[in-house]
Amino acid sequence: MTTADLECLELSKRFGDFTAVDQVSFSVPSGTFFSILGPSGCGKTTIMRMVAGFLDPSSGDIQIKGKSVLDVAPNKRPVNMVFQHLALFPMMNIADNIGYGLRRQGLAKSEIARKVDEALDRIGLPGIGKRKVEELSGGQKQRVAIARCMVLEPDVLLLDEPLGALDLKLREHMKIELKSLQAAFDTTFVYITHDQSEALVMSDQIAVMNKGRFEQVGSGRDLYYRPQTAFVAGFVGESNRWRGKVTRSDAGGALQLTTEAGLVVTGADNGRGLAVGAEAQIFVRPEAIRISRKQDELAHFENRMVGKVQSLLFNGAASRAILRSEANGDDIEVTLPQSGEFADLTRGDDLHFGWSGEQANAFAVEAD
């Protein structure tokens, strides 16, 4: 096993009584695109600023290529950062922006010019070196900000929600572009975001962070299909959720939950060992729920319900319907099949729907 490019060991940061980062350990293998995903205030920016060197950790260690960098000043660390608002130097032209770090390294003028041109070619913007920062579009600035770091060939590139300021269309485009830039530069990227789609699309590995801790680290597929905590299940992707008491529990992991309203839902705890009587939450993804006009088509599902179409959310391939359960009036979101079978669905239609107990993920409710 090769050494990781970036490794954090039991990293903590406290501001007075408040613990922003609590005993976080992770390692980022060389050449991967690693994201930290979490709501604002979860501590992800604090981790990034500690890695960059702008904050000192309260305890723990940060290692780059196996060497601790705690004693290394930010301007000497082999990491570079793309800031949230990019922080291009408005007083310099593009070439001087990209060449700034090289000039600090004391490279010869001709060498700097060569490297800057190379970087501009790399990001697909050749010949814009003499332009001013404000003349560039949002996407171009983005690429310049990355090139400014990449000419220094850092071991790790940190990106702090760099797409936040872009409009939606450009953001979608830049997601793909960032991924391909990462491949082109073949550098380890650590990417911070609160936008799950950015993380899911680009990352090899994602760490979901909440209240200063990592909830789960894994691939996007892992997080989506096999969430290990209620927070991850709720934060990544969309879910219908029920809360209640466990009323039956099998050795195989199958269990039954009875909500306060009296609805009985079957689910699986996937080895988390929920005992009868425990407070629990069950998450069911909209695409795991099957709908039908005939009751017998759903006979093999443990969970079956009847409901009326409350509203239709048309969104092309990701169109959904909200159904109101006849039994207790819950609103349940379901994904409409692509087959066109339900293309004529209208508001007020009666539908049968159901899902398998294995698709329903149950978690113990943590005491707040």
Add this chain to the structure above:
Amino acid sequence: MLKQTLRTVLVLSAASLGIAGTANAETLRLLTWGGYAPENVVEMFEKETGHTVEVTLSNNEEMIAKLRATGGRGFDLAQPSQDRIAGPQQEFGIYKPIDLSKIDASQFISSMLEATKGNTTVDGEVYGVPHVWGTSGLVVDTSMAGSVKDYTDLCGGDVAGKVTYRLKRPTLIGFAFAMGLDPFAAYGDEAAYKAIIDQVEAKLVECKSNVKTYWSGGDELMNLMRSGETVASMAWDTGGWKLNADNSNITFVAPASGALGWIDTFVLPAKSRAEGAAYDWINFVMRPEIAAMITDAAGNFTASKGADEHVSAALKARYQASFPPADVDNIKWYPPVPAGLEALEGAALDRVKAAN
């Protein structure tokens, strides 16, 4: 109904009587020196005549500059020195002649009145009458700088760095006399006067290293002398007497070559309004007992006949100590300054200030 009408008539007639009573009451805008219009005198004057007085404090140059800027408007009575009347009047026409019939000449020391009338006559019209007079000379800390007897002694080695004087025309004139020259005799001959000023300028440049600073305000001079930072200075007699009250070592010394005598006057600005009040003021303050009050406030004696008897004994004693009879005779009274000489002096003073 009748009652009310009656009351209205009464009020109206009372009001008109009131107006009649103050019909010749005016506001006197007085442009003068500090101490020449003390509050108690102003109060007495206002009570007696019904006029009101607005006092603006100034000095010779500013008085003339103010009146020149407005063409003689804005004030009803001004008090420049008698040597600064004829020249500016010829040049700028900022005064108007005095109607001597409205002035009680019997209250004035007649020799001083006649001399001032002579000095302020332009084209046969008299423009000024005397009020306060005094001298300028040396103020010396006798315990530290006993050697200073004349202006040129300020340049002696024993008082190096402990001397202060003003960079103004009295300094040029004083030094000229101390150097054995007679600038007043050369007033009419610009070339001769320039030759004198050139010599004085050279002397002042040479003397510059002795000077701590050139003072520009009375308070500054008082501070310098009182704190002992300077031990000899050129100043007015009153400044010396004031300091003498606090520290008996410091006093006014009439220079060997003669103190310079000045007389501050009353003049009417060309566009004055309250002329009646102005004459009332002149006749009022020249009464011996009032003049003595002004002497007590300003420290200087006036041209009022018989006022000396009312002046405090302490002031009289200081005056007599500084001016033995021979020195009084030796006082050099400023003759009127011909127009144009000031530019000559100014250039010399600028060069002294700029010299190293």
Add this chain to the structure above:
Amino acid sequence: MRAGAKLGLILLLMPLLLWLGLLIIVPHIDMFLVSIRERIGVGRYQISPANYLTFFTEPLYLVTFMRTALMSILTTAITLVIGFPVAFYIAKVAKGRLQSSLFLLCLVPFWVSELVRTFGWMILLRETGIFSSFLQWLGLVDGPVEMLYNDVAMIVGLVYTSMLFMVVPLVTTMESLDDSVIEAGYDLGGSNLSILREIVIPHAMPGIASGSIVVFMLSLGNYLTPTMLGGKDSLWFTELIYSQFIVRFNWELGAAFGFMLLILSSIIVWAMLKVTGQTLEKTMT
């Protein structure tokens, strides 16, 4: 409708136009007319450039102007060198209450008049003053020391008087510099010095230029501080103008001096802007 809007605009601008016209332009025209008069006899004048020629032919006046200008430039430079770190600290390092109280501290001296401030310095610096007594008490000097009445005292006074006018524009421009831009500088390997030179100073340049112009003009036009603190050698150009007007009754020469001051100081400011590559428009925004 359009005519109405136009009238409205004119009415809106009227106070400004009147103010400019009556208080600035008209007096200047009058001053100019005075400055081209030459006195040829008692109360008689003719139009001539004699007053301007006097300014250039009498070395004293030109030398005094040069001295005043150089001292003002020196004052500006010292004010900038002291004010820049202060402004940087207020804008970028201090936060919250500390920031506002530091800013207030810069303002405090302006709650008293310039005369009182200058007197304050005189009390501190004079031979029998506080500094001198303190040094004697410490035993560092044997006798009283005179710190007043020299060029150093004068520049100290001028710098003190000008500080606020340098700090305010600098704080304003530096506050607009995003913290992350400075961090980016460090992140890309910049040292303190290179970040100051390549990022902070270029960003603050409009503030530096406007602060410097204001301080330079204030120092050049100051009258009280140089005369009171400078002592016997401190001939300041404004003093020359004052004495021409008030003491010598020579309004013609005084007006010419006033115009030369206006022209020459404008040239100096223009040259400074040219040298630093700034424009007046950029500086004023």
